[in-house]
Amino acid sequence: MLFSGEVADKIVESTNEIFTGMVMMEIEAIDPPAEPIGQFKNSITGLIGLAGSFKGVLAVHFTNDIAMAVTGSFLGLEVEEVNEDVHDAVGEIANMLGGDLKAILSDKGKDIQLSLPSTIGGEEYVFNSRDVGEQLLLAFKVPAGVFYVEAELEK
């Protein structure tokens, strides 16, 4: 099991560390949905790919409202629209989580390569896994709603 309790716990811990230490926002881990969400509305997803000894993707899914609140708190300013700063901040959160996931899976670091972060977003889109690896879905509550961290990996 790639995503044993210990690995999942460490990703929860990393998410907490990023939000409390850098975004300056308190989050609470809650029970995730039983199935992947798949379809998103008025949302932004930050993505980072892993290649090498572990292959897959880590994604963080925010509604637009949460993404704006997160970006505002991250940068210490009011954010009223989903702009370039919001996409950049969401990508950077995915980047930090991807870096932590890599560190969890590999001490040395050279056997796993990280892609550059990217974002997708819009009124309605589908995020489908390829169903070829092991999947993890985590949910976190913030004042503006619930966001999700999703990973799919194969060895």
Add this chain to the structure above:
Amino acid sequence: MAKNILLVDDSSTMRKIISRSLRQAGLDFGEIFEAGDGLEALEMLEKESVDIVLSDINMPNMNGIEFLREKANRDAIKDIPVFMISTETGEDIIGEAKSLGAAGALKKPFTPDKVSEVLGPLV
């Protein structure tokens, strides 16, 4: 004299956060310059008076390792210290950065306290 800092990161958010953390850490520094990748950083180093570089590793066009390698070949800028600030913390990668002249590394995410502790002696 307060030292000028060059921040190298493809994320504008991260450049702002590092800049804010330096201020919150109470460190005394001069001007802050910004570059979005290693290529821009090399251009900036050639034309501005920079005392310390804080650089990401995972960047487009020219990453932090390639930047260190190229900088080491340029006499005018090769002695400017570079500190890596990255999600990449694997000992192989940080070891390679140090072998190319990096003065140290700070892991993202970081807090202003950590910035002060790690970068204070440099700044």
